[in-house]
Amino acid sequence: MKLKAPQAWHLSNGNALNMPVTRQRPTPRKPQWIIILICFICVALIGAYVYPPRQYSSCYFFASSVCSPFKDWLPPMARVLTDDEFSSHVFIRDILSMPHVEPKNPKIAFMFLTPGSLPFEKLWEKFFSGHEGRFSVYVHASREKPVHLSRLFFGRDIRSAKVVWGKISMVDAEKRLLANALQDPDNQHFVLLSDSCVPLHNFDYVYNYLMGTNVSFIDSFWDPGPHGNARYTEHMLPEIQLEDFRKGSQWFTMKRQHALIVLADSLYYTKFKLYCKPGFDGRNCYADEHYVPTLFSMVDPTGISNWSVTHVDWSEGKWHPKAYRSQDVTYELLKNITSIDQSYHITSDVKKKVTTVKPCLWNGMKRPCYLFARKFYPEALDNLLQLFSNYTII
Numbered sequence: 001m002k003l004k005a006p007q008a009w010h011l012s013n014g015n016a017l018n019m020p021v022t023r024q025r026p027t028p029r030k031p032q033w034i035i036i037l038i039c040f041i042c043v044a045l046i047g048a049y050v051y052p053p054r055q056y057s058s059c060y061f062f063a064s065s066v067c068s069p070f071k072d073w074l075p076p077m078a079r080v081l082t083d084d085e086f087s088s089h090v091f092i093r094d095i096l097s098m099p100h101v102e103p104k105n106p107k108i109a110f111m112f113l114t115p116g117s118l119p120f121e122k123l124w125e126k127f128f129s130g131h132e133g134r135f136s137v138y139v140h141a142s143r144e145k146p147v148h149l150s151r152l153f154f155g156r157d158i159r160s161a162k163v164v165w166g167k168i169s170m171v172d173a174e175k176r177l178l179a180n181a182l183q184d185p186d187n188q189h190f191v192l193l194s195d196s197c198v199p200l201h202n203f204d205y206v207y208n209y210l211m212g213t214n215v216s217f218i219d220s221f222w223d224p225g226p227h228g229n230a231r232y233t234e235h236m237l238p239e240i241q242l243e244d245f246r247k248g249s250q251w252f253t254m255k256r257q258h259a260l261i262v263l264a265d266s267l268y269y270t271k272f273k274l275y276c277k278p279g280f281d282g283r284n285c286y287a288d289e290h291y292v293p294t295l296f297s298m299v300d301p302t303g304i305s306n307w308s309v310t311h312v313d314w315s316e317g318k319w320h321p322k323a324y325r326s327q328d329v330t331y332e333l334l335k336n337i338t339s340i341d342q343s344y345h346i347t348s349d350v351k352k353k354v355t356t357v358k359p360c361l362w363n364g365m366k367r368p369c370y371l372f373a374r375k376f377y378p379e380a381l382d383n384l385l386q387l388f389s390n391y392t393i394i
């Protein structure tokens with residue numbers, strides 16, 4: 001867990017600390033005192049440039065304006081934690097350090113977040129068949145009761161509630177799915193999928209990819225633009241600083257410890273519930289795009305991949321990502337997506353969009369980034385079924 005003191009903290013407290021010392025300076029009645037003082041300041045300044053000060057006390061001699069250049073050289077001072085934050089850190093650290101006990105029959109929980117029926121059940125059935133006992137399915141249908149066409153989905157609906165796009169109810173549905181899936185101690189990895197998601201590889205490949213590593217595949221990046229940091233509000237202080245705020249796609253996969261943290265956390269969750277919503281404080285913040293990416297970049301930054309294993313194509317630059325119709329679904333398209341081995345993040349700043357390209361590293365090795373893809377129209381089902389055995393050879 002990293003704790004950083006923000007610059008603002010230094011400034012306000014730096015002033016407070018300097019005040020009494022400044023007042024204690026000798027009154028300028030005796031000129032020799034002034035000369036001595038100026039000489040002393042000069043020597044100290046030169047000394048400070050040559051040997052950057054290591055201790056905060058060096059700053060006490062200067063007014064804060066003189067001192068500010070030196071602040072960058074000082075070690076950051078830890079902020080005093082609030083009570084909630086302190087207990088939160090204690091339990092999160094405890095969950096993260098739990099010894100890993102591998103169950104005899106480790107499973108992956110596939111959690112579908114959908115408004116109603118799932119158009120690709122038949123495709124998923126093809127994906128799952130022959131692997132009974134190594135996966136479990138959970139369906140959260142937020143609008144209408146789904147009609148299931150595959151036996152693997154019968155009786156897998158969990159109690160659900162309405163989901164409003166961009167609001168905390170989306171995160172609540174994710175938590176509901178995690179809570180249901182955590183009840184089965186065999187579930188070791190948890191995958192969140194939508195009704196428009198399809199698998200890109202065969203079951204064994206996906207199973208080994210997710211179970212063979214210790215990280216959660218959670219998308220998380222720093223976006224200084226209007227669709228990133230501009231959504232941050234200082235109401236989230238002191239626990240969430242602007243520099244902690246992250247953005248990312250909601251379609252995660254997470255290991256069991258991380259799923260427990262999502263359910264155990266109320267401190268950070270409450271901040272997003274109260275202050276990250278459409279229209280709050282003149283901002284349109286969407287909790288599902290920020291809560292999980294921010295939480296894990298704060299509490300376990302090296303335990304997450306920073307990219308999502310669910311592919312989506314934003315390259316058209318529209319408000320919605322590209323959605324594939326029946327005729328778009330070709331062997332070539334699927335091969336194109338499965339061969340991508342670099343993740344892209346583009347900041348939303350209109351003037352200087354920054355694109356970050358990083359190799360997708362799996363246990364330190366470069367591997368294809370994506371296991372699933374969205375968004376596919378229901379009409380694409382037949383093509384996908386036909387191509388499935390062909391494009392998922394690995």
Ligand SMILES: *[C@@H]1O[C@H](CO)[C@@H](O)[C@H](O)[C@H]1NC(C)=O
Nearest residue numbers: 099100211212213214215363
């Ligand atoms: C995951 O972490 C545990 C404990 O730190 C370690 O024993 C295990 O080898 C790791 N597994 C992988 C695949 O890195």
Ligand SMILES: *[C@@H]1O[C@H](CO)[C@@H](O)[C@H](O)[C@H]1NC(C)=O
Nearest residue numbers: 220297301302303304305306
């Ligand atoms: C993910 O990003 C964080 C910074 O937010 C960094 O500390 C961490 O090392 C990154 N993780 C990986 C696997 O690169």
Ligand SMILES: *[C@@H]1O[C@H](CO)[C@@H](O)[C@H](O)[C@H]1NC(C)=O
Nearest residue numbers: 328330332333334335336337
């Ligand atoms: C596949 O990728 C190649 C090279 O990037 C591109 O030229 C082609 O249009 C892509 N095909 C499809 C169907 O996306």
Ligand SMILES: *[C@@H]1O[C@H](CO)[C@@H](O)[C@H](O)[C@H]1NC(C)=O
Nearest residue numbers: 331332386387388389390391
């Ligand atoms: C599978 O892919 C190969 C290679 O592109 C192609 O020649 C073959 O016709 C495909 N088979 C089917 C059933 O689509």
